[in-house]
Amino acid sequence: MSFDWSAVFAAFPDLLLGLRLTILIALAGLGGGVALGILAGVALTYGGRLAAAPAQCYVALIRGTPIVVQVMFVYFALPIMMNIRISATSAAIITLIINAGAYNAEIIRGALEAVPGGLREAGLAMGLPFYKVLAHVIAPIAFRRALPAMGNQFVNLVKDTSIFLVIGVGELTRRGQEIMAENFRAVEIWTAVACIYLLVISALALGLRVLERKVRLQ
């Protein structure tokens, strides 16, 4: 068997279009997932029973179901229940945000709980309201503690976007599948797709390592 480079070159523009969508969905999921994760993580840690209970339910629900089922639910079931229309890409982004938010919430709770209580007291003793202590004293320390686990979560998130081929989102894996269905060049196409993921994730991992080193405590 010979590796047909021309099949890769021919597929490349299409694959790049897929990559663009993959990155778009991943970035939206990453940003939204972090925001939602912070919200739920703070509720879990400091919310008292009233705010912690809904956050616990949310985390349990998302972690207890496969992401494929989640996206099917958002794309097919939710529109029927709420009588709305939703594009496949929107469904993918919403699912990814909700999914990542739950995992991030647990990471953030762990990081917040690991911050020494004395620092919080030092902030409070200066007369700061708790939200300022959280923002200026606890968050900078918790952020550093959360970073390695969050990085891992980001890497998973990028790969999880491939799941959205099941609802027809034209991201990288879906493009690969479509091209292969036309030319049957399985070896070439899947090698190319795998290499593209590897490159993107390597770049992400490198960026995360640089960031970790930059904010490391003296």
Place this chain on the structure above:
Amino acid sequence: MSMIEFQQASKRFGQHVVLHPLDLAIGQGEVAVVVGPSGSGKSTMLRCINGLETLSAGDLRVDGISVLGAPRDVRRIRLEAGMVFQQFNLFPNLTALQNVMFGPIRARGQTKAEAREIAEALLQKVGLSQRMQHYPSQLSGGQQQRVAIARALAVQPKLMLFDEPTSALDPELRQEVLKVMQTLAGEGMTMVVVTHEMGFAQRVGSRLLFMEAGRVVHDGKPVDMLSAPPGDRFREFLQHVH
């Protein structure tokens, strides 16, 4: 008027009474040194003053403001009462200078330039102008505690609370911290100091409180109490800390 006034103030954790109803007034400029065996309620009593512990019953006023008031009142008390902790509790992600600038900026709403001026002067005062750009982990315990004192002073408090400020320090590092505290007392700062340093109590204290099992059992002038210990438990205690 008293700077600090306990009015039948008490604290319990569940069934356990940590602080029995206490009536106590500490005036402006006083340096009240609180001693006693561990678990006698010294730290709890101190932490009630700035609301880090909430009272179970009674009232406590700081400069006329009750700790039972709205959160805003409690924050006003905390702005007026600087606190120094046994474990220093410096912010590890900030330099010495940034630690001291933190209060003026975040608690007092001052500009960076104002905060820097205050912080540089205070770090000079505690003898650390050569260490301003160091992170806490790069400082000795004694230096960290001096930064912590400067950090508390930067908010411009009317009184200072010290919670065993030298207990986590090696003996040879204690003096540099005690010296800074003595200077502060000499300037007329109102201070409540929970400590085991009887030498400091004698030299600097205007008042000595001995606590045992959640009660202030003795309250008097340090010189008098140390030369003629009132009560067997206090005499016994002195033998142990000396």
